Amino acid sequence: MTFQRFLLRRALMVIPLMIGVVFITFMLVRIGGLDPVGRLAGPTATQAEFDSIRNNLGLDQPLWKQFSIYLGNVVRGDLGESWLSNRSVLTDIKERAVISLELLFWGVGIGALVGVPVGLRAAFRPNGRFDQFTRVLSLFGFSIPTYWLALVMIFVFFYLLGWSPPAIGRMSMLVSPPDMITGSYVIDGLLTARWDAAWSAASQLILPVICLAIVSAAPIIKQTRAIAIEVLSSDTVRYAHACGLPERNVRKLVLRNSAVPILTYIGTEVTGLVGTMSLIEYVFAWGGLGQYGLNAIISGDFTAVQGYVLVLAVFSVLVFIVIDFVVYLIEPRSELS
Amino acid sequence: MSDATQTELAHANPLPVRARVWNRFVGIFRLSPTGAIGLFIILFFALLAIFSAWIMPHDPIAAYTDKVLHPPSAEFWFGTDGNGMDVFSRVIYGAKFGFGIAIPAVILSLVIGIPVGLIAGYRGGLLDEVLMRFVDGLRVFPSIILALAVVAATGQSLLNVILVLGVLDSPVFARVVRAEVLGLRSSNFVESAVAAGNPTWRILFVHLLPNAIQGAMAQTAVRAAWAVRISATLAFLGVGIQAPTPEWGAMIRQGAEYMVSGQWWVALYPGLALILLVFGLNLFGDGLQDLMDPRRRSAK
Numbered sequence: 001m002t003f004q005r006f007l008l009r010r011a012l013m014v015i016p017l018m019i020g021v022v023f024i025t026f027m028l029v030r031i032g033g034l035d036p037v038g039r040l041a042g043p044t045a046t047q048a049e050f051d052s053i054r055n056n057l058g059l060d061q062p063l064w065k066q067f068s069i070y071l072g073n074v075v076r077g078d079l080g081e082s083w084l085s086n087r088s089v090l091t092d093i094k095e096r097a098v099i100s101l102e103l104l105f106w107g108v109g110i111g112a113l114v115g116v117p118v119g120l121r122a123a124f125r126p127n128g129r130f131d132q133f134t135r136v137l138s139l140f141g142f143s144i145p146t147y148w149l150a151l152v153m154i155f156v157f158f159y160l161l162g163w164s165p166p167a168i169g170r171m172s173m174l175v176s177p178p179d180m181i182t183g184s185y186v187i188d189g190l191l192t193a194r195w196d197a198a199w200s201a202a203s204q205l206i207l208p209v210i211c212l213a214i215v216s217a218a219p220i221i222k223q224t225r226a227i228a229i230e231v232l233s234s235d236t237v238r239y240a241h242a243c244g245l246p247e248r249n250v251r252k253l254v255l256r257n258s259a260v261p262i263l264t265y266i267g268t269e270v271t272g273l274v275g276t277m278s279l280i281e282y283v284f285a286w287g288g289l290g291q292y293g294l295n296a297i298i299s300g301d302f303t304a305v306q307g308y309v310l311v312l313a314v315f316s317v318l319v320f321i322v323i324d325f326v327v328y329l330i331e332p333r334s335e336l337s
Numbered sequence: 338m339s340d341a342t343q344t345e346l347a348h349a350n351p352l353p354v355r356a357r358v359w360n361r362f363v364g365i366f367r368l369s370p371t372g373a374i375g376l377f378i379i380l381f382f383a384l385l386a387i388f389s390a391w392i393m394p395h396d397p398i399a400a401y402t403d404k405v406l407h408p409p410s411a412e413f414w415f416g417t418d419g420n421g422m423d424v425f426s427r428v429i430y431g432a433k434f435g436f437g438i439a440i441p442a443v444i445l446s447l448v449i450g451i452p453v454g455l456i457a458g459y460r461g462g463l464l465d466e467v468l469m470r471f472v473d474g475l476r477v478f479p480s481i482i483l484a485l486a487v488v489a490a491t492g493q494s495l496l497n498v499i500l501v502l503g504v505l506d507s508p509v510f511a512r513v514v515r516a517e518v519l520g521l522r523s524s525n526f527v528e529s530a531v532a533a534g535n536p537t538w539r540i541l542f543v544h545l546l547p548n549a550i551q552g553a554m555a556q557t558a559v560r561a562a563w564a565v566r567i568s569a570t571l572a573f574l575g576v577g578i579q580a581p582t583p584e585w586g587a588m589i590r591q592g593a594e595y596m597v598s599g600q601w602w603v604a605l606y607p608g609l610a611l612i613l614l615v616f617g618l619n620l621f622g623d624g625l626q627d628l629m630d631p632r633r634r635s636a637k
Contacts, residue, residue, distance in 0.1 A: 020474055028490050136371060139623060143616035145566060147573050148589055148608035155596045155605075166597070268476075275479025279570065283593070297486050298576060305486065309478070316477045 006328075007321070014317050018310070022074060025309045026067055029302045057083060070306070079307035084299060089307035093289060097311070098183030099170065100288035104270070104277055106205065107212025112266055115217040119224025120258075124251065126229055134221055141218025146276045150211045150283040157207060164207050165200070168285045172200040208284045215276050216269065223265045224258070231257045260327050267323035271316040372624015375558075378617025382610075386432035395423035397430040397583040406600050416602035418591055420581060424602060427583035428610050434584040435614050438499055438568045439561040445503025446510055446560060451553060453507070454514025455541045458549075459522060465515070472508040480505065484567050488577050498577040502564050509560060510553045517549035555629035558622030562615045569611050585611040 045053075054060050058069065073080060079089040122131040150167075157164040165172055171185050178185065178194040186205065189198025231237060231254050240250050278290030285291070289308070296304035366373040385392060394414075395401075401421040409416040415424035457465040475483065487501045521527060530544045571577040572586030580587045585607040592604025 017474055017477070021477065025486075028486060135623075136620075139371075139619045140612075140616055143562070143566070143612050143619050145569060145573070145586075145589070145608060145611055145615075147570070147593075148604065148611070151589070151593055151596045151604055152601075152608070155599075155601050159597060159599055159601075271477065272479050275481035278479075278482065279573075282574070293482065294485070294574065297482070297489050298574060300489065309482075309486070312479075312482070313477045 080303040096289040106209040110213035111216030115220030119221040123228030138218040138221040369624035375620025393426035430583040431585040439564040442502040442564040446507040450507035450510025454511035458515035458518025513552040562618035
């Protein structure tokens with residue numbers, strides 16, 4: 001199957017999933033006890049004001065009608081306006097997506113760069129001292145609450161040592177942000193030769209990235225080890241051993257054969273890490289998509305929650321497609337299915 | 338070895354019950370030392386939760402308004418928080434929430450997940466297909482976002498947190514049981530049970546259940562760890578359990594603002610307690626999976 005056809009089929013398969021996602025979140029936020037009208041109207045509102053707000057938001061329509069209107073708007077690329085801030089949800093999300101992607105990219109990237117070699121080394125000598133040690137360490141990593149780790153790091157590196165800038169936002173308040181090109185302050189700063197801005201943004205990035213890397217490395221270590229051990233006991237590797245291939249070449253073979261499952265695992269891991277990232281953004285007042293989503297859920301901003309959840313679903317589907325494509329590049333004989 | 342010879346051996350070499358129990362315990366410890374350490378940690382917190390009333394030096398919600406934000410001292414071992422409440426007593430009391438949420442949530446997941454897995458695996462067909470697609474669809478979302486959204490939408494109470502966590506986690510058990518049942522469905526003992534005229538419910542719950550439940554039971558401790566972690570995260574976000582309830586996540590929320598002004602003890606200690614309990618559950622769960630899953634054992 002060519003890649004274009006594969007992409008087309010994938011896209012077609014995604015549509016029912018998307019409609020399901022839109023439907024479930026739509027129902028969820030409406031059936032629940034949260035009613036934004038009371039909050040919007042304020043404590044002194046009269047019944048007439050209540051009704052007019054309800055009417056403006058379209059909440060007086062029957063549910064199925066609300067849903068069909070919303071679905072129609074989504075198809076046209078209109079995610080509606082936030083009920084609390086009256087801003088377009090799509091614009092809000094677009095502005096914040098790059099900010100979160102930047103954090104996610106560095107966090108997961110560093111987590112994988114550390115986790116994969118550690119997991120492989122543990123697998124080459126199962127139950128050895130290194131394996132036992134990393135096993136307990138990765139279980140420990142599983143157990144650390146992200147937000148607490150972030151708080152402790154702020155305390156140590158900002159309050160005690162004074163090495164890091166105050167953990168509010170993505171850039172020092174004394175530096176003016178660079179012209180917007182990509183949305184990432186670091187890249188924009190470098191592109192427009194605003195070294196001070198790039199430097200400030202990079203130094204703000206370090207702590208949240210380390211937090212995310214620690215939390216993402218733990219499961220990667222565990223999974224890499226399991227995958228490599230399975231490959232080590234496969235016929236291919238046994239045959240290679242039997243042929244007297246030197247250890248170094250055998251390891252290369254193991255690496256080659258575990259690359260695809262490890263990559264696939266990291267792909268699924270990325271979607272789960274969006275939750276972790278949201279918590280880190282929340283603690284560091286990062287202002288990205290994760291924090292936006294959390295705040296929208298907590299404050300009951302229906303349209304924003306719907307938009308956020310939809311974007312999350314699109315994002316994870318995109319990640320799966322990209323992973324499939326990379327796997328296809330590494331291993332052309334693997335079926336695109 | 339047949340059952341008959343085993344009984345004979347037991348008669349030939351009678352050990353006192355206490356020694357046998359002890360031998361088995363030592364055996365488990367030897368098979369999985371880390372798992373045993375996990376079990377000790379869990380027991381430690383269980384004792385704290387049960388005997389908290391006797392261990393706590395202060396009332397966990399008594400505010401000493403003249404001793405706000407005191408650092409750790411002989412009187413307040415872990416210091417006092419922004420309301421002047423004793424952090425040490427609150428951390429001890431918090432263990433109750435850990436168990437009080439995790440145990441019912443996991444039981445609920447089992448009660449929902451096991452029958453669903455049994456039926457889906459045994460019947461197959463459209464029902465199975467729809468259920469599994471639904472579960473796959475849910476995996477698109479990070480579990481914390483899903484839990485947060487459902488709790489925020491359906492009402493913020495302790496009971497609701499337990500219900501939501503229990504329901505959201507039930508697919509884990511359904512999936513494991515379903516996979517087991519798929520493998521057992523066409524085995525001889527099931528076919529003879531069908532041929533003997535057993536009703537379907539009897540085949541499911543009397544014949545298949547005991548053979549398919551092991552994988553699910555091995556997951557319980559790890560899922561309990563998940564429930565403890567997620568419930569604390571919800572409380573940290575201010576959803577579900579609210580301050581000044583002495584719950585670890587809510588306490589970390591209270592202490593968050595003091596981290597940048599140097600009063601580290603408010604958020605540090607509840608976090609450490611949370612890590613330790615979750616770590617213990619994970620260690621124990623890891624050992625449990627090794628002991629119960631023959632494939633994992635052989636992989637080592």
